[in-house]
Amino acid sequence: MDRLTKLLKDGEKDADPAxxxxxxxxxxxxxxxxxLDEFHGMIEMIRDESSEMTEVNLNEFRAAAIxxxxxxxxxxxxxxxxxxxxENCDSIDKSLNQAESETNAFSLFKKTLRQAVSPGAKPQQSSSAKDSLPHVVFQTEDLIPRTET
Structure with a gap:
């Protein structure tokens, strides 16, 4: 509109205002x-880059999830x-405690009886340690397969 006003002021009366x-x-x-076309092009470029980055990040996220x-x-x-x-340790501990209590009670009784019968006799080793059976302990390879690195 400024141009129209300028033309009219400059004296160009011949110029058609319309x-x-x-x-x-x-x-x-x-x-x-x-x-608008430049803005549309910039928006398209941003959208394409953001879609590409989303796809890359999504693939990385999926790999991390796996x-x-x-x-x-x-x-x-x-x-x-x-x-x-x-469970194995609890079982072994229970058996050990039971064996200790049986051995201690029996040894104490045998020791007391031995001392009463022959006060100067030398104490003998108990044979109950030989009677106890070893526990079957787990093998790691049975539970977790060995992986070669």
């Missing part, structure tokens, strides 16, 4: 369309092994 106005509007619309699942499986297997070891 034509000048139309040219001005066409120029403004053309500039606006050019800016690794995590295998780690969780290994942790579950280790928990099973720990429970088996705990």
């Amino acid at each position: 034509a000048v106005f139309t040219n001005e509007v066409d120029t403004n619309i053309s500039q606006a369309l050019t800016l 690794k995590m699942k295998s780690l969780y499986k290994e942790i579950d297997d280790l928990e099973k092994v720990v429970n088996i070891i705990k």
